[in-house]
Amino acid sequence: MTEGLKQQDLTDNEKINRVLNRIYRHQLRYDKKVAQLQADFDRVCKQMQNCYKELNFADLLHDTIINSTWLKDKSFSLHGWAANYSFIYMLYRILDKAKPQHILEMGMGQTSRLTSQYITYGNPDATLDIIENDAGWIETYQSQLAKTENIKVHQREVEFFTYDNTECRKYKNLQEIVDNQKYDLIIIDGPLGANQVLPRSNVLDLIKSHNLADNFIIIFDDTERKGEKNTVAHTVEILKEQNIESTVFHRNGVKAQTYITSSSRAFIQFL
Numbered sequence: 001m002t003e004g005l006k007q008q009d010l011t012d013n014e015k016i017n018r019v020l021n022r023i024y025r026h027q028l029r030y031d032k033k034v035a036q037l038q039a040d041f042d043r044v045c046k047q048m049q050n051c052y053k054e055l056n057f058a059d060l061l062h063d064t065i066i067n068s069t070w071l072k073d074k075s076f077s078l079h080g081w082a083a084n085y086s087f088i089y090m091l092y093r094i095l096d097k098a099k100p101q102h103i104l105e106m107g108m109g110q111t112s113r114l115t116s117q118y119i120t121y122g123n124p125d126a127t128l129d130i131i132e133n134d135a136g137w138i139e140t141y142q143s144q145l146a147k148t149e150n151i152k153v154h155q156r157e158v159e160f161f162t163y164d165n166t167e168c169r170k171y172k173n174l175q176e177i178v179d180n181q182k183y184d185l186i187i188i189d190g191p192l193g194a195n196q197v198l199p200r201s202n203v204l205d206l207i208k209s210h211n212l213a214d215n216f217i218i219i220f221d222d223t224e225r226k227g228e229k230n231t232v233a234h235t236v237e238i239l240k241e242q243n244i245e246s247t248v249f250h251r252n253g254v255k256a257q258t259y260i261t262s263s264s265r266a267f268i269q270f271l
Contacts, residue, residue: 053253057084058085061089061092064089064093069121069122083189086256087111087251092114094271095118095185098184098217098268099123100217102181102184102185103126103186104183104206107191109189112141119150129177129178131156132190135155156177169196174206175205181211182212182213183211185217187219188203193225207238208242215264216261216262216265218235221257224252224255224256245263247261247266
C-alpha cells in the first residue's frame with residue numbers, strides 16, 4: 001500500500017510539474033507580447049510627439065520668415081529625405097541672427113536654397129562653399145539656388161574607409177577646397193549617412209586642420225540615427241582635446257538635429 005502511494009505521489013508530482021511548466025511557458029509568451037505591445041505603444045507615442053513638434057516648427061517658420069527681407073523665395077519642399085521644418089527654422093534663425101561670414105555646407109538640398117539666398121540678398125560679403133558628390137543632382141538642383149560670385153558649388157566624390165569593421169563614407173580630398181579657410185558655420189547633411197558607424201566624418205578632419213573660426217556653429221542633421229550620434233560624440237571629444245569650449249543642444253521634429261557651438265554662440269539654443 002505504501003509503495004503504491006509513493007508511486008501515485010511521484011506520478012502526481014510529474015503531472016503538476018508539467019502543468020507548471022506549461023503555465024511558465026505561457027507566462028513567458030504573455031510577458032514578451034506585453035513588452036512588445038508596450039514598445040509599439042511607446043514608439044507610436046514618440047512619433048506622434050515628433051509630428052506635433054514638426055507642426056509647431058512649421059508654424060514658427062511661417063511666422064518667422066513672412067516678413068523676411070532677404071528670403072525672397074519662401075517655398076520649400078520639406079518632406080522625405082529633405083531637410084525638415086525644425087532644421088530649416090533653426091538654420092534661418094542662425095543666419096538671420098548670428099550672421100555667419102564663411103559657410104561650409106556638406107550636401108546640397110533645401111538648406112542650400114536658404115543659405116544661397118542669405119549670401120545673395122542678406123549678406124553679400126559672406127561666402128558659401130557647397131559640397132556635393134552627385135554631379136547629376138548638382139546639374140538638376142543648382143538652377144534653384146540664388147546666385148552670386150561668393151557661392152561656389154564643388155563636386156567631390158566620396159571615399160570609403162573602415163571604422164569598427166564597418167564601411168563608412170566621406171567626401172574625398174575636401175581639404176583641397178577648404179584650404180586654410182576658417183568657417184563660422186558648418187552644415188553637415190552629406191554624404192549619405194545611413195547604416196554607418198561613423199558617417200559624415202569630414203568634420204573631424206576640419207577641426208584637426210584648424211578650419212573652425214573662433215566663433216563657430218556646427219549643425220548635424222539626422223542625429224536620431226546611431227551613426228550620426230557617434231560622429232557628434234567624436235566631434236565633441238576632438239574639440240575637448242584641442243581645448244575648444246563648446247555647447248551642445250538638440251532640436252527635432254520628424255527628424256533630429258544636433259548643434260555644437262562655441263561658447264560665444266551658445267545663445268542660439270534660445271532662438
